[in-house]
Amino acid sequence: MTNTKFYTLVDGELDKILVQLEKNGSHLPKKEEQRKSYALLVWILKFYGLTNNYTEYITDGPDDSSCDIVFNRKTKADEEVYYIIQSKWNKSTNAESKFDSKDIKQSINDFETIIAGKKTKSQNLKFDSKCTDLVAHLNRNGRAKFVFIGLCNDAEKTHDNVETFRTKYKPKISLDILDIKKIKNQYIESEFKEVVVDNPLDFEYRPEDVPITIQIERFSDNYQDILALSQHKKAFIFLIKPKVIFELFEKFGFQIFYKNVRNPLPKSNYNEKIAETLKSQPHLFWFFNNGITGITETSVDIGVHAKEIILGNLQIINGAQTVYTIYNLYKSASTAERTEMDKKALISFRLIVSKDTPLNNSITQFTNSQNPLLPSDFYANDEIQERLQKESYAYNLWYEKRRGEFRSKPENITVVDKDTMAAIYLACHLEEPILANRRRDLHFVSKLHDKDGLYEFIFTDKTNYADMIASFRLFKINIISTYSKPGIDFPPDDRSLMPFLTLSKKVLGKCLAKKFNDSAFNLNSYINKHYNDTTFRDQHLLTRTFVTKQVFNKYFLDTDSFTSQQNFNDFYSNREFFEKIKQWFDGMELSFEKVEEYNATVKEGTLPIKTRSQ
Template sequence: MLTKDFYSTIDAELDTLITKYKDDTLIQKHKNAINNQKSYALLIWFLDFYGRISNYSNFITDGDNDSSCDIVFDSLNNQGNRVFYVVQSKWNNANNSEKETNKDEILKALNDFETILRGEKKSVNEKLKSKLEELDVHLKANGEVKFIFLSLSQYKGGADENIEAFRRNDVKTKFEVIDINRIRVDYIDRKYKKIDPINPLDTYQDPEESPINIEIVQKGGSVKIEKPFEAYMFLLRPKSIWELFRTYGFALFYKNVRNPLLQSQFNTDIERTALENPSYFWYYNNGITAITFLLPEIGKKAEKVSLTGLQIINGAQTVYSIYRAYESASPTKRIQMDSEALVTLRLLKSGGKDFDLNVTRYTNSQNPVQDRDFCANDEIQVDLQNESYQTSIWYEKRRDEFRETPVGVKKVPNFVFANVYLAYHLQDPVSVLKNHTQRFGTHKDLNFISHKDHKDGLYEKVFNKNTSFEDMLCAFYIFNTIESTTQFSYEDTFKTNLYHLLALFKVAFTKYLTAKYGDKINVNRQIVKIYELGEKEIILKTFKFLNQFVEKQIEVANNEEKTTERMIKFLFTLSHYQKIYDTLEDTEIYVKDIDDIVLKDDDNMIEGNKDTEMAREQ
């Protein structure tokens, strides 16, 4: 989803709000100034999207001569503490949405916020004056305040030093920039993944760092497991789970391979059981598995447990569904739920990253979970996905995480990106085919397994600080161009020499572009440009050139058996592939060598199907 396309989506929602609240005094006032109307509508959208606040009129303090301070309001956070929020909004038109946020705008906002903190903001309307007086009393009582700069442009860190200085000035003062890229990520989470984004209008504690108290059910005490690792199993009431999620939110699931879905039949069924048949809940539900860093001794008569650090690694849907059910229940229904419903908690002491990952892996094995799912929360996977949101190709880091996609957007699994990147950018097609062949026996995808866990693990090779989405996208575009012109499915492409041609493509096409435009051209960006302009013929011509080139290197005249043997070595032996690679490197390629290639409708530009199939069977 390009920035301009996402901007259009948000802009359409602002238009809907302007129509919906057409009788609002300020919308009426600015009916001849659409920019002012849009700025006001953005505030309404922000409160509704993040805070689920529909009675916006009580929160927006915008008025004559004080447009620089748009929202001031207070609310109780999920720990029950009062927090003030001060939001300054900067609406931008479509052209500016793709530009970097002006540093001076943020500095001006910081200066305005400092004026508020000093209690020196003057010339404001009565509504804002009243809220600022409340804020001043709150600050004198050692209360917390969070300032937010909201912008429909792209913040790229230009004012980070100034922001950090502002934060250091007072530990009770927070500051956050929410730009169009952050809004896009959160919007995609809610609309297309059906999960709730982190709400900037709330404060969640970190469950991995915070001391946590859980009330447990006294039914003859807990069950303790001592060997080979310490663990307990005991029962919880719905209230305990509700309090956990209310305090820590989705941070409880950072190490889970799945996020809770906002809407699913499975969650609906759990909620219904909790509300309508609470006494059946324990019988119908598998419970929750969690890991804690420090596991205390728990006595037979204990009714409370104090933990340090907690992560729920299985049962995210259960936790979220119980939270929703309890949140919506009446006081009487809550009493019934707590008296009848029981939930099993298996609590394990963390045994280090490897142990924790294996527990996560095996406790989720009753449902189909792929190797890549266990890496989905890694920082690099999140970064690659966020980068992909600026294109029409979305990086799927977890299976089935996108419940739907907008028109014109294609979701591509990260295992596809990993294979094409490994072949094209890292020039290692042999590992791609070996990995695929091995999976027939082990079902392990080595692209998502560390070399620490498997001698042939490729995860660190594929995903590291040098991995960029642009390079992955380039490799995918080349792959997709040739795959879409054949009769092969994605799995069928492993029966061909496509990944080897993909690797050689980088060599040949770099030579071609250098001959045509000089050696300063950025090859990957040129490929992306060619693909997105629909000028894919030159990619197909290069593939045909390479296929003919490889055939000449491998073919033994009048000896099909020898040719097949050489093809197998080319596909699965790095040294034999390297020989052909070196030969191509030493070959001078002229522009006409590729430009003069003739494409025909019946061209089969990726050969070796039969030979590769034979290799797989051996």
């Protein structure tokens, strides 16, 4: 999803907001730019879940295309916080551009004027009153958050100004810049993953940031209903009610699973069984369900009379499906149904006290039996995977770093799992089709755990999604031309094409560099720009035909049957053999004219060997 497309989506929403506001008799600015800035503020407030009527505190900004708002609200920890937001509208032609540095600097100046209590009186008395209240709040050592919002890209030239403001006023006053990329990414996370995003209009409480109170169910008079272990690691097993699960997820959402390697898989049959048992046979829930496993880094001791414990940095590492299903069922239940569930249902909670990340990952791996984990699942939270996914949001091909994380998607978006993308990238961009085909089990295995692990080879700081999607697009063209299915949405798993794809991309790059007389020609950028062009597809087909004829005639046909068979097998399995073929093509002086001439004069013979399909 490009910034321009996202801008169009938001712009349509703003028009609807303005129509509704006019119907409600709201006082709106007269100028179009300020009307849109006003609507953008309202949209932002709604998107981040502010349901109260804060719009009455909106006032026209210092220029013709901005609006300001000041309001206060309490956090979940009952702390009063003031929010000062300035939104600035820009035209769709600027959606791919960067902020004008003057706008950011002017906004920071406005914020400092408000802090100093020197804000010029406006026509909105409620806004002015809030500014006065803000100054008094700051004098009482209160917390405040300033936010600048615009539908342009971040401007690096203003980073020093932003950091200067933050340093000057921390820790009680903070500043956020919400650009179109950040808003778009959070929109995707919220709308299509249904996860709780970082809310710039709130002070989010993550499991690692705030203490979490868990109510424990106790039954026997001598309180021997908790199992405590103190061997390699301290651990406890106790019982909780559905209400505890509901409140836990209600407060933290999917953040409670962020150290889990996957979100609950929404289409799993096991989810349905959990819901059915809890609803129809709550008294049997404990017997049918394995419960959940959580890890806390905070030292915990549970007294013999304790009915609640306080945990720090709690993460659910196993039982995500159970948590998510209980939450959804409890949320939709009536008061009577909730009472019945809490009265009869019990959930086992296994709590482990550990800061040992490898051990925690092992626990996650070995306690998942209903939906076995893949090696790639353990990299869902890796920084590189996070970055690649965010980069993918700029395209119509989204990168799935965590299985099942996208619960819906726009009609024009395709989601590709990281296992598929890694294999194609390894073959096409890193030119290692043998590793892509034969060692897929090692693509998401670290060399720290296996000497043949390939994760660090495939994924580095230089790995970027533009190169990945170029590889994918070329592979898709290859598949379409091979199977003659122009409407295909996703490439089938035909690994036999990988070596030919690697070589044809190499030849394609040499021909295009010759055509444009550019020794530093960027093939991936060219692919991403022209992959839908008929001319480009014809060029790719031309080079692939050339590669196929060259390889067949030199290695499979012009030799005896035994050698041909050996060469054929090595072509798909022997890295050293394939490297020699790559070097052979590297040494060729090529152009589209030479390739076309060769294809027209040289024919392909019949293979005197058994192919992989025979």
